[in-house]
Amino acid sequence: MNADAIIIGAGACGLMCAVQAGYLGKKVILLERNEKPGAKILISGGGRCNYTNQFASAEQFISNNPHFIKSSFTQFTVDDTISFFETYGISGKEKTLGQLFPDDKNAKDVVEVFTSICADLGQEIRCNADVKDIEILDRGFKITYDKNGKNVILTAEKLVIATGGLPIAKMGATDFALRFARKNGLKIVETAPALVPLTITGKDEEWFAQLSGNSVLCEVSNDDISFEENILFTHWGLSGPAILQISSFWKRGEVVNINLLPNYNITQLLDEERKLNGKTLLSTLLNRFYTKKFTDALGKFLPVNKPVASLTKVEIDSIAQTIHQFKVKPAGDKGYDKAEVMRGGINTNEISSKTLECKKIPNLFFGGECLDVTGWLGGYNFQWAWSSGFVIAQNL
């Protein structure tokens, strides 16, 4: 046996697992197909890494079993994440909605925390090691990986699969975990891109494209959930945090509702303005909330050049409908190349929630994004990766 355990994938979960195992005196070898570890950490949060969320709990996750992550989140809490990084000189600064970023550091420093601890503890990270096959032995596992065109074989008694989800193949993402799971009869919850921009095609395409670059604070909702954050118009559709959030809950063919003026009631605003100055144009009123470009674009649907006093009841109702219940039917999403995470994954029923060990294959552990655990936007996905990495390390 080459080590106490082998971890496949030196991403967020695998790195945390290696470090925590090292603290417990367990020797692991990390196998990573990229040239360097932590590729997604490096690009996360625009290079700043939103590494946790102060409010993270099971409520901000999508999974067939919403209770599954609770044990991991109790074993390694948000406070544990914060203290872990503080110990290594990274203190958190809240940007918005509980999202913590390194105060005066960035994503590179986050990865360096892990690589330096691994070096100190003698945990080996082997890069350019593309794992091709796992053989389940009577006792342990035989792992075959490709290193510069040559097959290398390792064996270990315990194995961790932390190969992440499908988004962004050029950053190293593979379907390795899903393929292995299928081959070994483990159930999979259907996967789809999540936290992903949505596309608009057809007759509405031009209207959205003209607004490319405009960002508007909105409440975006479907029948199940709503998010109040910015939406960003692009030349192919919609992006921005509120759209990424709803995309995880959106299914093809569904309409997304957008309240373009949350926290206000346009009917009331028109009423008040009529009393103050009936000559005010609707466009003047809307420009108090939107860019001129956006108000002009709303002219397609609204009588923006009319004085508020001359608006009829029917027009006011239609304005309220457009402003507060703007309906969009996206054509699709931008796919795994632009998604931040994968929805679905290995069914959590196959895994012990306490140890993250596979119920059918003893001594095999799964953590991070390859499982059917998908967090909202805002540092939740890293918290899951850290917590699951910690839990697995305790059981190696």
Ligand SMILES: Cc1cc2nc3c(=O)[nH]c(=O)nc-3n(C[C@H](O)[C@H](O)[C@H](O)COP(=O)(O)OP(=O)(O)OC[C@H]3O[C@@H](n4cnc5c(N)ncnc54)[C@H](O)[C@@H]3O)c2cc1C
């Ligand atoms: C653009 C972008 C920005 C993001 N920003 C944030 C953010 O700010 N906050 C947040 O919480 N989440 C963010 N996320 C999501 C977050 O990065 C992931 O949820 C998290 O990295 C998952 O951790 P993981 O360890 O499961 O997988 P990963 O971090 O993806 O690591 C898996 C590793 O396994 C390797 N691998 C795959 N197959 C093999 C194989 N066969 N052999 C060897 N190695 C293999 C991969 O190369 C990869 O390095 C972002 C994602 C993206 C794409």
